[in-house]
Amino acid sequence: MKAFLVAASALLIFGCAKGVDDLAKEGSWEQIGYQDGVRGQLSRSYSDLNKLGAAVHSEYDSGYQRGILEFCDADFAYQIGLSGQYYTGACEGLPDGQRFRMEWQRGWNDYSH
Structure with a gap:
């Protein structure tokens, strides 16, 4: 929801x-x-x-x-990657930046396969 x-x-x-x-x-x-x-x-x-x-x-x-x-909400990053939206690195340096990138990458991988 x-x-x-x-x-x-x-x-x-x-x-x-x-x-x-x-x-x-x-x-x-x-x-x-x-x-x-x-x-x-x-x-x-x-x-x-x-x-x-x-x-x-x-x-x-x-x-x-x-x-x-x-x-940069890491809880939504998977959905961003899964939708095929490219990540520019804009969240780097933020407290959840690394988690965001990892979740986005997981979604991107699912999108790409």
């Missing part, structure tokens, strides 16, 4: 998410960071952010930290 709720929540987040360009025009740097984090992407460089507009890096970083903590 928990996996279903997490998957449904993720679908809502991604289904309703605005594009990065729109968010940058609105000045929603925290939302851009959150979306990057919750998708398991690596943090954007300051250079990449500035290409989108007059970025507020502290807001982006704050949103990214919230999002990456949600994504």
Whole structure:
């Protein structure tokens, strides 16, 4: 049941998410960071952010930290791997980072076979 709720929540987040360009025009740097984090992407460089507009890096970083903590839930990592989503290493250095990678790898192996 928990996996279903997490998957449904993720679908809502991604289904309703605005594009990065729109968010940058609105000045929603925290939302851009959150979306990057919750998708398991690596943090954007300051250079990449500035290409989108007059970025507020502290807001982006704050949103990214919230999002990456949600994504890096080791209890959900197996499902991420099983779904075929590639892991970028974004959880490395976090307390459960190694466990996340191991669970993701287990799911990825099942997905690949």
